[in-house]
Amino acid sequence: MNSALIIILGFLLLAVFLGIRSTKGKQMDLEQWTVGGRGFSAIFVFLLMAGEIYTTFSFLGGSGWAYGKGAPALYVLMYICLSYVVSYWLLPVIWRYAKEHKLVSQSDFFVKKYNSPYLGVLVALVGVIGMIPVIVVQLKGLGIIVSQASYGAISMETAVWIGAISLTVYVMLSGVHGSAWTALIKDIVMVVVICFLGIYLPLHYFGGFQPMFEAIHTANPDFLRFPDEGNSVTWVISTVLLLVLGFYMWPQVFSSTYTAKNARVFRKNAIISPLYTLMLLFVFLVGTAAILTVPGLEGEDVDLALIRISMETFDPWVIGIIGGAGLLTALVPGSLLIMSTATLLAKNIYHVFAPQSSEQTIGKLARLLVPVVSLVAVLFTLHGGATLSNIILMGYSLMTQLAPSLFFSLWKGNFVNKYGAGAGILAGLAAVAYITITKTTLVDLFPFLPAAWNDVNTGIIALVVNVVVMIVVSLVTKSKNR
Amino acid sequence: MKRLYFLTVLPFIGMLGFLPLVNRVEPFVLSMPFVMFWIVLWTVLTSIILAVMYKLDPRNKEDEEQ
Structure with a gap:
């Protein structure tokens, strides 16, 4: 075992420890497990939502696109930033309605608004189908990080299994309280690591940011702008608008709005959140630095750009810290996704067809479904081949389908x-x-x-x-x- | 409220509406290719616009929500 793996393991143990500690003294019924008793302050809601939005995808997929496609990678920054403008109006309304009616999942919202448990089943199914790919992305990211950081000692397949097992244990023990605490550590480590890499690598290899961009511009004059065809300006405008619509349709993001203690939390968070997206800029800088430094990655392998250029540059212990940060960025969203999936399956699908079952049974079932969901995700991870960015875009086109009926339901004259x-x-x-x-x-x-x-x-x-x-x-x- | 609605669409117009005109690499601004700089600029402006909205919004002064 090399020093990189030891450090990554240390991060994992810390996350599990925090997860278990955070539940102490709290009775873990379904409302505590999934929405933290609706008592989270602005800073915790911010961290939780940032935890869901900045996943391994932003880490590896973002740099992968900057490496493989150039300017079009900026779409990630654009849609996240513009989504916060929507959040200013949307989230307070959702939150208030959810609090009034004691809702715990996204599907509950549709059930109440349209007064139909079966519509809730449909919405829950869409949510589950849309979330599985995103869980797959987290596991794939975990697999890439752990197997690369082991310098080949651990295969991708073994790494995915290890990741899935730790994720399952973590979710079953801690619930949303654990995720919020780990989210805090995750964001600190991630910001430090990403800013460091984004500044150090261009300076180290090119002597500055502009020389780096100029070198790439000389090699390929069309790389740093949106191309005339394919991922063109038309593509980016339509894609960003679509993603903004779908942004808050994700069940796990939707239900984490429920954790807030008041509505102003969201308006306050909307102000600083766009600035936070600038962190992605550093991710793009890493991907861009890798273009001329570790050339030749193609197809799925572009997602390796960040970790490859780091391995090329640093000692194993630095790779350990980068890998640890990457592990946390998979663990936090992964845990929230698995939790939402299990809750939807138990509460909004099973419960509709077995209405006599008690709250406790549903709560217990939700937790028992966690390993099942993980297992399904592992199978998809090991048998699918697409870049992280493409999987996410696919999930989005499914989730966006919930947007029309949701937005109409908020309108008084619906x-x-x-x-x-x-x-x-x-x-x-x-x-x-x-x-x-x-x-x-x-x-x-x-x-x-x-x-x-x-x-x-x-x-x-x-x-x-x-x-x-x-x-x-x-x-x-x-x-x-x- | 009208002012708030106008401020809401502003980031969309700035970031997406001008994209066809600013889709170019040169000149480099703050070491960034021009289109990248434009997007970063509007990300910062979006934060500022949201802060202005927060100040103007009467709902944030009331203590209606708890």
């Missing part, structure tokens, strides 16, 4: 009913599946559009289908209901 909401979501999902399988573009559907429209994110098509079906079905079924 005429959309449960049939419309359900039909819209299903039609949207079908459209996503069709577009993904057939690789349809907007110009295929509307040949008269100029070629620039080819790059419009096709998730928009699915969203339009969703909204149209939702409105039509709501209007048609309206008369029958009254």
Whole structure:
């Protein structure tokens, strides 16, 4: 065992220790386990949400895209920043409604608003299907970090299993209190590591930031701007808008808004959060520095850019700290994702079909489902091959389908009913599946559009289908209901 | 409230609306390629805009929520 692995193991033990300690003296019913008794202050909600948003994906996937695609990687920073503008209005409303009705999951919100447990089942299923890929991303990230940091001693497969087992034990013991505490350590370590790498590597290899960009600009004049085709300006604008819509549709993000103790927490956090996204800039700098320093990574391997350039540059103990930071960025979101998935399965799916079961049974079942969810995620991790960024984008196009019925439900004059909401979501999902399988573009559907429209994110098509079906079905079924 | 709605759309216009015009590498500003600088600039402005919104928003002065 080398020093890198020992340090990573140290980080893991610290996280587990914090997780167990944080639950002391608290009775862990479902409300404590998932929404921390709704008593979190601004700083904890900030950390928890930052914990969910800055995952191993931002660490490895962000640098991977900067390495492989250049400027288009900036989309990550753009959509996160703009989502906070939406949060200023959206989250206080969601929070207040959830508190009034004692909701613990995202699906509960739909159940109450549309007065339909079966719509809740559908929403929960979409959530589970959308979250599994993101859990896969965390496990993949864990696998990459641990196997690379072991300098080949531990295979990717073994590393994924180790990661999944630690994650499972961690979630079962601690719940959301543990995640919030680990999130604190995670963010400190991550910011320090990322800023250090983002500043040190360009200076070390190129003597400055501008010389680095100039060297890349000379080698490939189109790399540092959005290309004319593919990930073009059209692509980035449509993608960012779509991701902003989907940002708060993730069940784990949605339900962590419930942890806040008042609504002002969100407006306050909205102010500083955009500045926090600038941390991603340093991630891009690392990826950019790796282009000319460790060339030749292709396909899935671009996600290795950050760790490869670090190994090229530093001693094993530094790799240990980087790996430890990476481990925490997988552990915090991973634990929240698994917890949300298990809660949705137990409370919003199982409970609907077994209404006689008690709160305690549901709470117990939620915890028992944790290892099952982990196992499924491990299987997907070991049998899928796509870059982290592409997996995340796929998950987003699924989750965004919840946006229309959610936003309509917040509107006082909402005429959309449960049939419309359900039909819209299903039609949207079908459209996503069709577009993904057939690789349809907007110009295929509307040949008269100029070629620039080819790059419009096709998730928009699915969203339009969703909204149209939702409105039509709501209007048609309206008369029958009254 | 009207002022707040206007401030809300401002970051979207700044960051996304101008993108076709600023999609260029040169000149480098603060060592960054121009398009990157533009996005960073608007990230900072978004924070400032949200702070102004917070100050203007009467709901943050009341103690309505606990």
